[in-house]
Amino acid sequence: MINRRDLLKLTAAGGALAALPLERGVASLVSEGPAPSRPFTAAMPVPAVLTPAARTTAADVYRVRMSEISTEIIPGLHTTVRTYGGRFPAPTIRAARGRPVIVHQANGLGVGTSVHLHGGHVAPEHDGHPMDVLAPGASRAYHYPNDQPAAALWYHDHAHLLESENVYRGLHAAYLISDLAERSLGLPAGRYEVPLQIRDARIEADGTLTYTRAQDRPHILVNGRERPFFRVEARRYRLRIYNFSVDRLLRLQLADGTTVTQVGTDGGLLPAPVPLTELRMSSGERADVVVDFGRYRPGTSVVLQNANALPTENADVMRFDVVAATGPDQSRVPDRLVELPPVPPATVQRDFVLRFDRPTLKYVINDQLYDPDRVDVRTRRGTSEIWTITNADTPAPPPNFHLNHNFHTHLAQFRVLDRNGVPVGPAEAGLKDVVLVAPGDTVRIALTWTTYTGRYVVHCHQLPHSGEAQMATVEILP
Ligand SMILES: [Cu+2]
Incomplete structure (x- = not known):
């Protein structure tokens, strides 16, 4: 099985460097080392909470401009990053369950972008599809109904072929949904x-x-x-x-x-x-x-x-x-938090195999590279399914991070049933939209397609993988 050293040899010998965008950085590493930094010298900022530009009877309306700024990630050094809203860390959007949010996103960057609300239950035209790209200078509104339980979502770039570098360069931000059930628990706030x-x-x-x-x-x-x-x-x-x-x-x-x-x-x-x-x-x-x-x-x-x-x-x-605490701590962590929705019996089973494909030097799902014009999974709204996801790569010693895969579904939160036949622990058994699938592992998840019809993507969330090809299209029919 291939490891990173083999891969480097392969790319050097085969001249396939262009097939691996991440490898292009290698040449620059030889001449200069990374900046030295002393730990714990900078105070950690808490990201600002974004203020709505308007509050209508129907929705909270936000305006965000993507732009490049210079910031001090390491004290004394100026680093250019891509931002949402000209701030790094980017501002958090706080939403309440049942209260829609509209975000007007303007692309003030020199590259295409697509804003995906990760974990969001949203219509396909607002999901930030990889091919639904906002050109430099363009803007559009994304509609988020927030019709889902309190959760830590995030918004990040998803423009096809650009997502990994765009996210790496800073296009990531928190989007927190709250609800009454959560607020009644008395958790620290x-x-x-x-x-x-x-x-x-x-x-x-x-x-x-x-x-x-x-x-x-x-x-x-x-x-x-x-x-x-x-x-x-x-x-x-x-x-x-x-x-x-x-x-x-x-x-x-x-x-x-x-x-x-x-x-x-x-x-x-x-x-x-x-x-x-x-x-x-x-x-x-x-x-x-x-x-x-x-x-x-x-x-x-x-x-x-x-x-x-x-x-x-x-x-x-x-x-x-x-x-020292400034006052008494009245927060608590109750023994019971929330009731999870039941897992309906599945009527459809599907298999997904994630692996590195040596001939193409790309990561594939079921032997296929992502093709936005192809539908990989056709299903119907209301269908409950069990997916078996296998990482067919073999374990490799560090630093072979790339042989880990994970799996992310758009639209649906899933439940992780088991890993290699063993039920997962209680923390992983909650509502999930990303699950780790380590080399050699097989993970089963249960999910139901509700509310929306149309085309969404599912993919490995190791973004250098999905950004090339490790992604598939699910079409939900009425
Ligand atoms: Cu992957």
């Missing part, structure tokens, strides 16, 4: 509910952001700053954690082994809290977690680490600096 948007990057000594292979991206950013520190009061916090990396698998742990409580996943809250000492998150996944910093004495610090860092990489992600 307000300034005690904080997003952690984690991703890797490679920043050169002159501040340039280089788009290259995962193993050559040593910098870890949280909310747009490299390994920042964040001051927390000695009390409970609700952390809305996102893996915004284009293709890095994170295994997050507090360095002292403290247990955290997961209360939600991609598509919303879990039925009951799940205590964990490690969060495994592939690209695009979200974890809703409560951490009780009240267990620490003020003046203590605790580092969040990535146990999946390469031996050559720094495992530190960020540092929490605990200070």
